[in-house]
Amino acid sequence: MDKLTPQQRHANMAAIHSKDTKPEMIVRRGLWKRGFRYRLNHKRLPGHPDLVLRKYRTCIFVNGCFWHGHRINLQFDDLQFTISSSECCKIPKTNREFWVAKIRRNKERDKEEQRKLAEMGWHCITVWECELTPKRREETLESLAFTLNHIWLQDHGAKSVPYPQLEEEDMQMPMAAEE
Numbered sequence: 001m002d003k004l005t006p007q008q009r010h011a012n013m014a015a016i017h018s019k020d021t022k023p024e025m026i027v028r029r030g031l032w033k034r035g036f037r038y039r040l041n042h043k044r045l046p047g048h049p050d051l052v053l054r055k056y057r058t059c060i061f062v063n064g065c066f067w068h069g070h071r072i073n074l075q076f077d078d079l080q081f082t083i084s085s086s087e088c089c090k091i092p093k094t095n096r097e098f099w100v101a102k103i104r105r106n107k108e109r110d111k112e113e114q115r116k117l118a119e120m121g122w123h124c125i126t127v128w129e130c131e132l133t134p135k136r137r138e139e140t141l142e143s144l145a146f147t148l149n150h151i152w153l154q155d156h157g158a159k160s161v162p163y164p165q166l167e168e169e170d171m172q173m174p175m176a177a178e179e
């Protein structure tokens, strides 16, 4: 049945492996199970969000703690940037400057892409790798589902509530899940 040569199969497996990193799969499965439907790696949106939920106008990024510098402290000191490692992101001691620059660039890029998405009217949610450990996973997915429902209600709910101060309240309504 299997018509692939071993080399082709290997290439296939490698491609699948690099695309479907484990934390992302956990989020995908968790949301699917809860009835959410999404598109993957939307090429035309800034930053190619891992999951795109059009109905909720929401992009979800599943970020690795090291590469995206989770919880690191970025300071501008003595005309240079210093970064203190966090529990999530330990900067290697060798080639430290290289890693600091690299992680800083990644963080800046993430911020810029999410700013562009927000301008286009998308909500952005970042799920961190450390929030998907077996212990924390269910809680993270539950709160993600809660946030998505909340976003939907904010975007759609207000219109159907006949209520005199609606306009004023609308203006003050905070945006959910945006930093």
Ligand SMILES: [Zn+2]
Pocket: 065, 070, 071, 088, 128, 129, 130, 131
């Ligand atoms: Zn983390």
